[in-house]
Each structure stands twice: as structure tokens, then as C-alpha cells.
Amino acid sequence: MSEKIELEAIVPGEHTGKRLDQVVALLFSDFSRSRLQAWIKEGAITVDGKQVKPREKLYGGENIVIQATIEAMEGHEGEDIPLDIVYEDDDILVVNKPAGLVVHPAAGHRSGTLMNALLHHYPDIAVVPRAGIVHRLDMDTTGLMVVAKTIQAQTELVSQLQERTMGREYEAVVQGVMTGGGCVEEPMGRHARNRQKMAVVTMGKEAVTHYRVLHKFRAHTHVRLKLETGRTHQIRVHMAHINYPLVGDQLYGGRFRMPKGASEETQEMLRGFKRQALHAKKLELWHPVTGELMSWEVDLPSDFKALLDVLNTDSQQSDQFDQSTF
Missing domain, CATH: 3.10.290.10 (RNA-binding S4 domain)
Known part of the structure; x- marks a missing residue:
């Protein structure tokens, strides 16, 4: 084609x-x-x-x-993988990506990706660079992504990312209790020893992450984050850098820490949560053809909600125990 x-x-x-x-x-x-x-x-x-x-x-x-x-792109086949479509018109497609879905084929993931799904459901997208994918989410991160269906839309959306006019907001659960919101403005680049990881490095590319507290638990914090830049693993690296790594982050979470006095339910949830607790909740952009400002927001996935419920119950039980000791 x-x-x-x-x-x-x-x-x-x-x-x-x-x-x-x-x-x-x-x-x-x-x-x-x-x-x-x-x-x-x-x-x-x-x-x-x-x-x-x-x-x-x-x-x-x-x-x-x-x-x-x-x-058209060569070497990538379309696959009948279901897509959770939040919005669609002639120019763009907004999808709600589930955990476990790789965005782009790479070593170890040659098939079963979002790109394979796009090539199956939208064959004409094969002539658009990277099948219209203009930004990525990690395999185990859930939430909103925009895909360009035409070359013209792809060019404009990439420009919005470069000019930082596209709004992307995330929710996460981090280890530790934050005192308040803030901003991490630390340059990022490839890790010096582990090439699979990114890191804060002196001569890296500019990276800016804003965060605010939504809810404090006994040993964790539910936060909302907004990206100014879009470096690989940016939120995960920046939160780990300030000593609030994401729950379930197998790459940047460090040594697993179980809160003292955690109930069996809490222990089971934290040990069993094997992906980073990160969800792309809101996406805002200027439509690449009409120029209209558009915005979408999606619910947290069920495992994320379950994690919040368990942590909330754990905090309430801890408060009741503290009160009963007086």
C-alpha cells in the first residue's frame, strides 16, 4: 500500500x-x-x-x-486485537489503553501491540508514520492515548507535543506519605549502567513533572500528575528520584517495603500489585484540523480502584486502633 x-x-x-x-x-x-x-x-x-x-x-x-x-510500513501485520475507543473522527482516534498492551513492536514484543491492532482496524493508517502513534504509554500503564489517522493530523499533533500545548494528566499511587504537592524539574537520560532504565542525569534532556496530593493514606499517597515534557518513564523516574516510587513499579520501585501493622488484605494487595500504579486519566489537545480544544477523561481501571479501596480501609482501621488506645 x-x-x-x-x-x-x-x-x-x-x-x-x-x-x-x-x-x-x-x-x-x-x-x-x-x-x-x-x-x-x-x-x-x-x-x-x-x-x-x-x-x-x-x-x-x-x-x-x-x-x-x-x-506503507513494512514488517508489521495487523492483528484483530480489541480497542477501547473513547473518541473517533476522520482525523484522530482516542483510545483507553489497558495494562499489558505494548504500544509499539520492539524486541520481545513483535506482535500483540497497539500498532498491530491499529493496522488491522484501520488499514489506511499504514501510510502514516508509526501508524499514527504520536506518544506512548508504558506496557503496564493504563489510560488515554491519541492516534493520528492521517499524515496531516500526525504532523500537527507532534507539533503540539513539541510545543507543550497538549495536556496530559495522570493519577498514581506512590509509596510514602507526601506532605504536599510540588514540581520535579530534573533532566533525564539513559541510566549509566542499566540500559533498560532511565535516570536523572546532569547532562540529560529537560524533564518537568508537576504533582499534587489527592489523598493521603497511612503509608501511601494518591497523587495527580501533569507532564510538561514527555520523557521515557518520566513520572516513574521523577517520583523515585524524590523517594516516592510508584506502588508496583518493578523497575524503579526499589526494595519492597510493607507498612508496619498492615492487615492481611493490605499485604496481599501490595504483594500482588505487579504493575506500576499509573493511569493516564485526562487528555487535552487542539483538534489538528478544526482547531477546537478537546478534552477527555476516563475512569481508573478496576485494579487501581481496588488498590485505593484497600489502602483506604487500612488507614481507617489504623485510625480506629489509634483512637481505641486512649
């Missing part, structure tokens, strides 16, 4: 003196700069019928023509 692109435009006088790569980015903003750059170098973009270099200056009035072919 492939999609043929045939577009044409006359360079307006206001762009006189600008380079070809700058002009095409302005005139054909539905496509990413990197894609347009590649097309110039391939000769798929011509100026007055001639192939020119990306840095060639234009003077206005030139005829720019794009004749390109976008090839």
Missing part, C-alpha cells in the same frame, strides 16, 4: 529571500520538516521543473511541485 502526493504552489512575494526548505515548510505545513527535507533531496520537490538544493534562495513567483509517494 502506498499514497501518492501531488501538490503545487506558487511562492508568494512575502517569502522572497527565504531558502527552499523554509518556504516548503510554510507552504506545505501538513508535512513534517524532516519529510519535506527528504523529498527535496530525493528530487520529489522541484522548483520551476528543476531540482534545487534545500538551502537555495527563492525570489517569489516560482512554481513548486511535489510529486512523492509515501510507502
Whole structure:
């Protein structure tokens, strides 16, 4: 499967003196700069019928023509995996991802991913980069993700992520009792010794996570988090960095700690919660075509709710015990 692109435009006088790569980015903003750059170098973009270099200056009035072919992704098969669709139109798709679903095929997960599901349910999405996936959730993180159904929507959504105009809010349960909310602003990069992990590193990329307390339990805290940036494992790394790792986080949780005096039910729940207690609860973005501000919010998954119920009961029982001692 492939999609043929045939577009044409006359360079307006206001762009006189600008380079070809700058002009095409302005005139054909539905496509990413990197894609347009590649097309110039391939000769798929011509100026007055001639192939020119990306840095060639234009003077206005030139005829720019794009004749390109976008090839569908190869090596990934569609699979009939059910999707929990929260919203859909001609341009975007918002899904509620369950725990255990890998977003993108990788070593050890060549099939059974969200991408495989998208390729099955929406075959035309094969010509969109990464099958329309513009941001990811870890395998065991649940919640909202937006998927672009067209190249134009994908370009615009990626731009929103880069410009930090897309709002993403999460809920989590962390170990320890927080005194209040705050902000973690620590750069992140690959862990120096364990390449499977990310870490706070001095020369890393900027990473900013805001958090506020929703409820305090006896030995845990239910928090709401908002991302400014979207680094891999950002929330998990930042919470562990300030010594409030996520419940169930097998990679960043550190040594398992059982609260003193925990009931059998609490012990069973905490030992049995084998995924990070993290849920992408709210998503807000500007629609890539209509420009409308849109927002979605989904309930916590059942295992997350059960964890909160058990921790709440544990706290109440502890309070009753404390009162009975006076």
C-alpha cells in the first residue's frame, strides 16, 4: 500500500529571500520538516521543473511541485486485537489503553501491540508514520492515548507535543506519605549502567513533572500528575528520584517495603500489585484540523480502584486502633 502526493504552489512575494526548505515548510505545513527535507533531496520537490538544493534562495513567483509517494510500513501485520475507543473522527482516534498492551513492536514484543491492532482496524493508517502513534504509554500503564489517522493530523499533533500545548494528566499511587504537592524539574537520560532504565542525569534532556496530593493514606499517597515534557518513564523516574516510587513499579520501585501493622488484605494487595500504579486519566489537545480544544477523561481501571479501596480501609482501621488506645 502506498499514497501518492501531488501538490503545487506558487511562492508568494512575502517569502522572497527565504531558502527552499523554509518556504516548503510554510507552504506545505501538513508535512513534517524532516519529510519535506527528504523529498527535496530525493528530487520529489522541484522548483520551476528543476531540482534545487534545500538551502537555495527563492525570489517569489516560482512554481513548486511535489510529486512523492509515501510507502506503507513494512514488517508489521495487523492483528484483530480489541480497542477501547473513547473518541473517533476522520482525523484522530482516542483510545483507553489497558495494562499489558505494548504500544509499539520492539524486541520481545513483535506482535500483540497497539500498532498491530491499529493496522488491522484501520488499514489506511499504514501510510502514516508509526501508524499514527504520536506518544506512548508504558506496557503496564493504563489510560488515554491519541492516534493520528492521517499524515496531516500526525504532523500537527507532534507539533503540539513539541510545543507543550497538549495536556496530559495522570493519577498514581506512590509509596510514602507526601506532605504536599510540588514540581520535579530534573533532566533525564539513559541510566549509566542499566540500559533498560532511565535516570536523572546532569547532562540529560529537560524533564518537568508537576504533582499534587489527592489523598493521603497511612503509608501511601494518591497523587495527580501533569507532564510538561514527555520523557521515557518520566513520572516513574521523577517520583523515585524524590523517594516516592510508584506502588508496583518493578523497575524503579526499589526494595519492597510493607507498612508496619498492615492487615492481611493490605499485604496481599501490595504483594500482588505487579504493575506500576499509573493511569493516564485526562487528555487535552487542539483538534489538528478544526482547531477546537478537546478534552477527555476516563475512569481508573478496576485494579487501581481496588488498590485505593484497600489502602483506604487500612488507614481507617489504623485510625480506629489509634483512637481505641486512649
